[in-house]
Amino acid sequence: MPVYHPNKTPASNALTDLIRAVVRMTAAVQKSGTRLTQDIGITNARWQVLGELSALEKRVTVSELSRYLGLTRQAVQRLANEMADDGLLEFAENPGDARAMHVVLTPAGRNVYAGAMEREWQWTNAVADDFDAEEIARAVALLEAMTQKIQSDT
Template identity: 35%
Template sequence: MKTPDPLPPVRALVIAIFEANGRLVDMGNHIVRPAGLTTAWWQVLGALGYAPTPLSVSEIARAMGLTRQGVQRVVDLLVDHGHVTLEPNPHHRRAKLVVLTDAGRQALETAERAAGPIDARVLERIGAERLSVALSVLGEMTEIVTQALDAVPVSPFASEKE
């Protein structure tokens, strides 16, 4: 009996990314829970913390590969908890800019410190050079997938899925 062909390399990588993402979300929730955060909150705080200027909800969503509605829900919670404020956007009347507060910056720093030990273990085991290659490959993959998504016509049912 012939054994089935292994997964094509792209599909195997996609499945590995899905698995890694699930583990990263679980680990994120575990390490930032003591700081009163979730992985989703940390993700939005991180997008803001690493951006050179404040971002709108849509810009955060695009940068993180999330839906605008999902980011809006998280931003609303972060506003309620004093981690971010909404400020006028000089480039768009209705799309406010999301700005980290001092409390939000402290929460992000706490999350980053909590992630430090696992980051160090990853770096020690995999090495900076291999991590750099992985980052480059993921960046190229993201670019290809983004281009493919941009080429897909908008479905009249798209809003039902979000």
């Protein structure tokens, strides 16, 4: 049983427990993601990049992509360079700034992402099967609200 500071409120103690649970869940999700995609040659980080580029309805630069992902520009640039070398994405001219190229999925990148998502829906269906969709939606809303509060405080 965790030991809490005597001045913490019950809500603060519950938040500490929630943060610990989210950290454990993040580790479990990353481990599962690695297992799901290891034979198609993408890491969790590459999967994130492919997913974000697939979801965006506009072309973005590495700097913009890094902000969407919450990663450093340098880390995303390294990933983008490696993924371009592997044919998963390419750099395209940016009419607004010749120095900041756009990052664009290639057909191969779209195919790899589609393969990962085929595995992902099967995995999420299996995990979600034991839970009520409304219960999951309430958890999502709570986590999003807390994330927004934390981000606004920093």
